[in-house]
Amino acid sequence: MPDLTFSSFVKKALARREATLILLLVVLLVPISIRSPQFLSAKNISTILNDMAILAIVAIGEFYVILSNGIDLSVGSIIAFTGMATGMINQADHGFPPILLLCVGMGIGLLMGLFNGVLVAYGKIPPIITTLGTVNIYRGMTFLLSGGTWVTADEMGTAYVGFPRHTFLGISNLLWIAFLVIAVFYYFSRFSRTGREVYAIGGNPTAAKFVGVNESRIRVVVFLISGMLCGLAGALWTARYASAVNEMATGFEMQAVAACVLGGVNFSGGSGGIIGVVLGTLFLGVVTNALPVVYLSVFWQTFVQGLIILIALTLNTVSDQRKMKKLLAQRRG
């Protein structure tokens, strides 16, 4: 039974990855904002948040797959296909309601995720191989769908292009959607039965099976979530960048995985949380955005991101191993 007293809650919260990340963010923000005070202006903060919103949505999908001890390399291609599909629908009919386009995107994403999930769960193909295959297949399908052409800004309806930018209560629709996704999946991972079963399968598949968790079902569910969120992200991507290109979101899977690693998600599955992933995404965004402030060329962005991932990974591993040692020592008495 979980310990529910307040003091133990505080203690646990401080020992968690999320607290470390918030602390790191603050440590990072202080010198940056001293150096360039406009970094913390409302405008810049909203820019950073809007830039990271799509990544956060995709990273949450990736989080569930990694949580179940898998990996989804096909996210970039799913984004491209759904983005291209919604872009072409919009090109054909400017009046098509943006909300419906998002739903179409999610629907297509669900189907693509279903294909991944069925291959993993019932074909018993390792997730990395399945998605390595489908990353090619879906990208190829994007080219086939578009015939190699683009959907450019002037071919798209203003309602759709404007949709992510429109504000409601001073916050853009894009951010509202991201908040909604975060809230829904926070609830899902913390309080729903299926959400907890994903943790169980990732942590110890054998034990989970013994307590009656349907492993195949969970494996399909995680890919469905990932596919659906990628579909949503694809539809938003096309609207936000006002174009649908065949090569869009190439390599985005690496960014999504990076956000998860930064958020403290364990690659062997079974540990990590949505808040951590969101903070990881935010951290990535702040660092990327801060490079010009410290007079580092944008070309160094990739390097800095890689370095941060490596450091985060090392920290994760060291703290995990320390925890294991402590547990072992406790067991020995």
Added chain:
Amino acid sequence: MAEKTDLVAKGRLIDEMSIKNRLIEFFTQWEVLLSIIFVLVFVFFTFRTPYFLDWFNLMNATFQFSEKAIMALPMIFIIMCGDIDISIASIIALCAYAVGNAAQGGASIPSLIFIALLVGTLAGLFNGIMITSLEMPAIAVTLATQSIFRGISVGLLGDQARTKFPTNFGFFGQEFIPGTVIPFEFVLYLLVMLLFAFILHKTTYGRRLYAIGNSAEAARFSGIKVKKMRVINFTLTGFFCGLTSILLASRILSVRSNIATGWDLEIITLVVLGGVAITGGKGSVYGVFIGSMLVGYMKFGMGLLKFSGTLMTIVIGSLLIIAVLLPRLLDLYKANRKLRLQQERRE
């Protein structure tokens, strides 16, 4: 695995099998199936276009896949041990940057080769040490180093290109063996392939790789230095990244920071398509060889038939999934068959 515990019994069973059973046993091996597909693809393209079965064309086509095929070989070792390396394309880019930069400064060809191999080896060693010293998952570490290695070349090179090379530098990636139509690259690939086949199938090092792949724990208990071997695998891969960067830079005679982008997944695809199990412990150099040739010549043939490269990516992606799904179905079929045979014997 049950299959391994009764190897002797299985051998006896095969001895007692009828010719029909033996044929089924033979043709359900992935390498054999792959070879059959390869032959079928060759026959198909020969009938569809007169330009396919042409000695010069066939040899010229190897320029397009020799480099990736070379990289697939050390990758076998890594995947055989249950690891993975998704940073190889970035290491190639880093080496290519070093080569391009040194060439700009007027370095000679031997020193260029030395620089490429050195940078590649060090990068691979860094991967190996990071992964084994803290027991971090290879995919996560190489994901990070993928950005780091690529990031160094992007950071230093920016949007610039290095295009100044010594006069004879083009030999490695563009020229043929004198007096023949066989590209130097392809001959080099065949030599490296034989070397890897020898190491994997004829030396204790190779047998130990299989042992680690099947159970790293058991391998460690039987005295195999698992960590050391894994570091060697990554270092070796880094070394060949250096070699490949020379071939690549020599072939296109221009180094940009986005060089070899996306090769990681393509090369892993070749290895898995060749029948190496992603979980380790299963596969052969011959399978990867045939797999690489199959993909290479399918691309070439489809190009001749004016299929778009897009269709090719779909075909390769599907092949990859089939390559894993089919042996599984075959194993299932074999297991059922074995059961039936045993029952028949009992009766």
